[in-house]
Amino acid sequence: MNSFWQKLPKPFLALAPMKDVTDAAYRRLIAQVGKPDIMWSEFVSADGLYHTREIKKIPDSENPLMRDLQFAQIERPIVAQLFSSKPSMMAYASELVARLGFDGIDINMGCPDRSVEKQGAGAALIKEPELAVALIKAAKEGVSHTQHSIPVSVKTRTGYTKETLNEWIPTLLSAEPAALTIHLRTRKELSDVPAHWELVESIVKLRDSINPNTLVLGNGDVQCATDALQKAKETGADGIMIGEAVFGNPWVFLGRIRNETPPQERLAALIALAYYFEELTPQKHFQILKKHIKAFVCGFDGATELRAKLMKATNATQLAHIASENTISVCHI
Ligand SMILES: Cc1cc2nc3c(=O)[nH]c(=O)nc-3n(C[C@H](O)[C@H](O)[C@H](O)COP(=O)(O)O)c2cc1C
Structure with missing residues (x-):
């Protein structure tokens, strides 16, 4: 065939x-x-x-x-x-x-x-x-x-x-x-x-x-x-x-290794993912996204603190809000 x-x-x-x-x-x-x-x-x-x-x-x-x-x-x-x-x-x-x-x-x-x-x-x-x-x-x-x-x-x-x-x-x-x-x-x-x-x-x-x-x-x-x-x-x-x-x-698949992408770009992708998650998989609990938060927010200065804050989010809007409030520290790395 x-x-x-x-x-x-x-x-x-x-x-x-x-x-x-x-x-x-x-x-x-x-x-x-x-x-x-x-x-x-x-x-x-x-x-x-x-x-x-x-x-x-x-x-x-x-x-x-x-x-x-x-x-x-x-x-x-x-x-x-x-x-x-x-x-x-x-x-x-x-x-x-x-x-x-x-x-x-x-x-x-x-x-x-x-x-x-x-x-x-x-x-x-x-x-x-x-x-x-x-x-x-x-x-x-x-x-x-x-x-x-x-x-x-x-x-x-x-x-x-x-x-x-x-x-x-x-x-x-x-x-x-x-x-x-x-x-x-x-x-x-x-x-x-x-x-x-x-x-x-x-x-x-x-x-x-x-x-x-x-x-x-x-x-x-x-x-x-x-x-x-x-x-x-x-x-x-x-x-x-x-x-x-x-x-x-x-x-x-573009050839990038983990943590090679700048933190700002990673955060933007994580937020986009959270919105897709809400839109496309409403049957799934937001908790499932936490493994993505761990994986996206690591390997840069301030990552541990930022991750702890992001983990408290219970929906995409909260996640985006926490990220934007903490953007400055990430920007200056
Ligand atoms: C969280 C998780 C979920 C998985 N779910 C599936 C699945 O639904 N179907 C499947 O064939 N393999 C599943 N696998 C196995 C992976 O497709 C893959 O065979 C395995 O992780 C080894 O490849 P890797 O070293 O590139 O991760 C899963 C693996 C992980 C870590």
């Missing part, structure tokens, strides 16, 4: 899905200040979408969980990430996502969160290869009920308790996903060890021999665009996904 994946530059840079971080508000900001080649939504529970609709007896359009599936044109190409262990739920949610106009669907097969794994989803699927393949097929089938033939990809890890790429990657490739993103650690390793970038070359070789059409993205510990491009060159990955390095640094 000829999709947006084939039109991406090589190597390409991707924004990682991060629950309560890369939501509609932060993606809007990133798209405006320094867009990557492709973006992911936060992950959304396919079962949650279905059951909320059934319990409340409402049409999909009134489902409150659909708020996590909103996006703007400037974010394109954008992929919606889903999780489930039930093919019927995956088919339902994939059809929904295709109808919403997303450019692609990604299935999460790497999340180590207990609540996700308890459902048999996320990283638990690494232990259930047949089910993993069935989920990819179900997503494709769901999409086929619409006129939007969008591609299906997978994000996973190198194995569960140990690295099992030689079995796991061919299994996934047998279902012909458009792309595979590999977070270069096992489930057991969580994020406690450095990502195993040395494994990418062998993943690319497996891909070349089994299904050359599937794109390979590497993920883990990438600090900036320069680092990403270097890693792509060294390993042969088609694309590189960046996650935590976007905390406080929506300019990461």
